Amino acid sequence: MSSDHRLALDNCIKCSICVSHCPVARVTDKFAGPKQNGPDLERFRLEEPAAVHPSIGYCTNCKGCDVVCPSGVAVSAMNCRARGEYVSMHGAPLRDKILARVDRMGRAARLAPSLVNRLAGLRPLRPLAEKMLGISAAMTMPRYAQKTFLELYKPQNVGDTGRKVLYYPGCYVNYNAPEVGLALAEVLAHNNIRVEVEQFDCCGLPLIANGLLDTARDQAKKNLAKLQGYINRGYDIVTTCPSCQLTLRQEYRELFQLNTDPLHEKMLDVFEYLSVLLQQGKLVTRFEELPLQVGYHQPCHLKAAGCGVPSREILQLIPGLRVADLDAGCCGLAGTYGFKKEKYAISQAIGRNVFNAVKELGVRQVISECGMCQLQIHHFTGVAVYHPLQVLAQACGHGKWLAK
Template identity: 35%
Template sequence: MTRHTDDGETDEATETDTEDVDGSKSKTPVPGVPEAGRDEQPSIFVPDDGEVSDETTSPERPATDGGVESATGGSDSAELDPDAYDPVDVFPGGDLDLREGADSCYKCTSCDTSCPVAEVDEEFPGPKFQGPEQWRLKRKEDHDIDESITSCSNCMRCDDACPSSVPLSQMHNEARGQFVEEQMEKLSREYIRNRILSNYRFFASIASRVPRLANAVAKIPGAMTLGEKVLGIAGEREFPEFATQTFREWWRERGGAQVDNPDKRVAYFHGCYSNYNTPEVGKAMVRVYEHFGYEVMVPPQKCSGTPMFANGMLKDARRHAETNVENLVAAIGEGADVIASCTSCSLSLRQEYPELFDIHGIEDVSEHTFEALEYLRIHEDLETELAGTELADEQSFAYHAPCHARNQGLSRQAVETFRDVEGVEMEDVGDSCSGISGTYGWKEEKYEKSMEIGAEMFEHMEDAEGDVGMTECPTCAMQMEHGTGYEIKHPLQLLEDTVA
């Protein structure tokens, strides 16, 4: 189903016609979700065997940088067609070749000045070095990836800051994956810790079978201190509670969808946290969408891969992506668009999947994925729906837009949605990063830096009128609660209160 593209109103990353001097029209990109790779050639993470599928290369004429066929036809012939010759062909190409993206960088350092880690960590060289500089070095010699790549939090603010559309986060993801695969000691405490953090879904699925016991164990005095000494997990953190009933258990108990509407279908990608820890967010999503007449599907799914990308576990991420793409493509085939209530999940499906993997159907998933509130703002008249609504009790919220929401052009959506609702006061606490960046702030050696990054947000929250926080990102919610003690809600929960 393509209703979100037929009328041209829903695509956040579209083009507009502009008139040139001679009267002809050309296409000018409009800000929004970046195209896959933001480069001439989407890069592909190739698993264990190191071979690329037949769909990505041509056996007759090997593609070189940017997917441009060699002017020599891939032979050793010295006869060149001057019109077709590409001087980049003198360098050997590769499946993870990001040289053209690196050459687009003109060292303006906009990415460095936008990086929250570089702001608090003097030893971190910044996104420009982690991305373009490393790939330039690698095309000259087989340089090792610098270990500082593990200090990148994967907030992806550098993507939004770059005026030249350099695929910075893609470069970081692949460099981090290469470092972990080839240079990190697999028996080191750091590797084991990172593997555990990035595979949260696996351990959450076990804990959710005995949630009360798991919650009690996490609260035993000294439990987090022990975790810090043994694994290097920050002892100052409070482990999130597991719900006594997961979202999927609730979904099965209620009998699945309560609305049957083949003309309005959405496939809900709930992610790990809304399933195991905050099922109330998933419940709110279902009730709100059913209020607007949507048939909600909940396909089988695994982790979006966001924590795996951040820790360089690309093989793990690919395994999860294969399951997700297969099931989401099936839902799309039944007329559904994909909806995620977590902005990191939606960004992963939209951008990181097609940048890093060559899975069949992955572009369809990218094109059909939306954040939950974003989708309603596109397809429903929320302004009219909310006009005149009034909450029984006045509520004031301190809203934080996650970095991964900003990368999708969604930084103001919650504030704009609720600004005219009687009884709701919504204050934007600024554009600072929360600092936790998924697993980054859970690491012993990164904890103080994460709190230093989040200090500005904490201060703005405490200065806001309300003492309830709001955000679309579950780990940002952890950091907001950790730094202020405020209760944190998701915009879908407020929307449920107003319309459903």
């Protein structure tokens, strides 16, 4: 389906299914709703770009509306474009410009990560940051790693399977959770596959979510050109962050009309990649026993990617491991959304079903592919949350993240 067709507002049959599935409209009346902000107002925006409802800032870009729309309307892309129009007319607050540049914050934090982590957790400073910038004093800030993934990664000597894999780690893994990238390298080495890494620009999702589309478009073009170079040289590209992948493969096309067709064939979530190996009978399934139960939370952007839950297919091969699906909807953080003072309570209300499901299940450990979902679930439940790759790496004999 072409992006123009998906965006075409005339396809909207006004069934309001998107409204009943929108997690934001469910918990607050501050958001006019997906249909109202999307196809309804888009009709006017084609004539008059200023026809943007200010409540557009309350959409989390979770893409739940796209998933349920029976007519295939890309409601969330309409909303992103509308937010971009609103920001280009009215400007973005300084807070949003700061939060949108997770890449710059990561690079700055590298100078003194321990100090940055200490300052970010210092109780007297948080109310000040809330008052001056509008960053919620209650929300846990992501911690920066002492070294980035790109600094820590060392290519491993493995047998030659003829497979060439490039890893796009994304900002969160590179600056905050390098252990996830290292787990990926261990899992692929277990399968005799060597991983190439490269310095990329941020995928641009935080910029898109904050309406800063021009900068996001520039980054999109640079990333696509670099990825195309690897595809031309015969590489498969793997990701571990569903939001990065969705942005690279879908948002670039729907928002910026860039050709992402090569990525649709060659870029896979790492568990999709491992599932292909499994189907071909080439996955090394020599796993250590892990006698434990974990809860699983599916990120909204993985659901929107439409590839199912490939991590569960692979993890069920680990002897002793029991994975219970929380099946409780959106966690509510939505990248930078839940860090904003006026949205923290909404974010908490959206995620309440997930937090209750964790408590009802009684697990001590949860897994989820998205770093922001991990942060939110840990923040509101206190349980440890990992990437499914860390479980798999542990079953391959590397790392001891999960307690047995």
